[in-house]
Amino acid sequence: AQKVTQAQTEISVVEKEDVTLDCVYETRDTTYYLFWYKQPPSGELVFLIRRNSFDEQNEISGRYSWNFQKSTSSFNFTITASQVVDSAVYFCALSEANYGGSQGNLIFGKGTKLSVKP
Amino acid sequence: DGGITQSPKYLFRKEGQNVTLSCEQNLNHDAMYWYRQDPGQGLRLIYYSQIVNDFQKGDIAEGYSVSREKKESFPLTVTSAQKNPTAFYLCASSIGAGVAYEQYFGPGTRLTVT
Numbered sequence: 001a002q003k004v005t006q007a008q009t010e011i012s013v014v015e016k017e018d019v020t021l022d023c024v025y026e027t028r029d030t031t032y033y034l035f036w037y038k039q040p041p042s043g044e045l046v047f048l049i050r051r052n053s054f055d056e057q058n059e060i061s062g063r064y065s066w067n068f069q070k071s072t073s074s075f076n077f078t079i080t081a082s083q084v085v086d087s088a089v090y091f092c093a094l095s096e097a098n099y100g101g102s103q104g105n106l107i108f109g110k111g112t113k114l115s116v117k118p
Numbered sequence: 119d120g121g122i123t124q125s126p127k128y129l130f131r132k133e134g135q136n137v138t139l140s141c142e143q144n145l146n147h148d149a150m151y152w153y154r155q156d157p158g159q160g161l162r163l164i165y166y167s168q169i170v171n172d173f174q175k176g177d178i179a180e181g182y183s184v185s186r187e188k189k190e191s192f193p194l195t196v197t198s199a200q201k202n203p204t205a206f207y208l209c210a211s212s213i214g215a216g217v218a219y220e221q222y223f224g225p226g227t228r229l230t231v232t
Contacts, residue, residue: 009158033217043206045161045223052218091160097217105151105176106221108160 003027004094006109013082014117021077021112023092029053031097034068034075035106039089051075082116089113121145122224124209129229131203139194139227141209147222149215150192154178155206155226164207167192168215196229203231 005024013019025034036048049059051068059066063080079086093106122143131137143150149168153161163176167186181200186192192211196203208226212219 004160031217035220037223043208043226043228045208045210047220047222050218050220095217105163105166106161108162110158110160 003107004092004109006090006092006112008112009110010113010115012115012117015084016081017116018078018080019082019114019116021079021090021092021114023075023077023109025073025075025092025094027073027094027096029096033095035093035095036066036075036077037091037093039091039111041088045091048077079114082114084116084118087114087116122209122211122222124207124224124227127225127227129227131229131231133231134198135231136195136197137203137229137231139196139207139209139229141192141194141224142190143192143209143211143222143224144190145211145213145222146189147211147213148189149212149219150186151210151212151221152176152182152184152192152194153208153210155208161208164194166215196231203229205229 003026032053034051037045039045056068065078067076089111091111092109125140151166152164155161162178164182165184167173170189173184173186183195206228209224210221212221
């Protein structure tokens with residue numbers, strides 16, 4: 001069963017629009033971490049945020065914000081006033097305490113490709 | 119500058135040949151990882167190493183081999199036994215091997231086998 005689901009394969013918006021990228025996860029662990037990474041066209045993944053399972057506070061960093069809701073097993077990412085430079089593939093990932101006997105291994109969703117048009 | 123380097127960025131090989139992808143980090147990280155990415159897919163874990171001279175298979179280790187003789191280096195060999203080797207390969211590292219640590223990624227190597 002897929003543990004991290006990013007149902008939106010591609011999203012296209014016009015610059016300055018707000019956009020939300022969805023992430024739904026599945027785990028039996030009580031201790032886990034969630035991550036978001038950005039992959040620009042150059043290919044290198046860039047770490048954006050880490051959130052642990054005990055901290056449901058929303059986080060804001062500039063135009064980026066994240067909404068973590070354990071009740072719905074979701075960790076959504078919103079970009080406010082999108083810019084062309086935000087165009088990239090965004091990955092949500094889960095790290096479980098007891099995944100395959102190996103802590104720390106990331107389980108990635110398939111990614112959402114965001115295109116921001118001028 | 120601290121970071122992860124992967125070389126080369128593009129690599130072309132003939133079918134049946136083994137090829138080794140380089141990954142070096144100067145972040146003093148203990149753990150290192152190799153992922154494979156196919157078009158429209160997420161990243162899949164090939165191998166990981168939590169400490170020097172130790173490594174473990176990930177989800178798709180068949181047809182691949184690694185070594186970890188130095189803390190800074192974690193080369194990946196794609197052998198002729200790998201049925202579909204053409205892909206984008208990403209190396210990553212983290213401070214330690216644990217659920218809380220974020221991973222930092224290199225720029226990747228795009229391997230094409232014909």
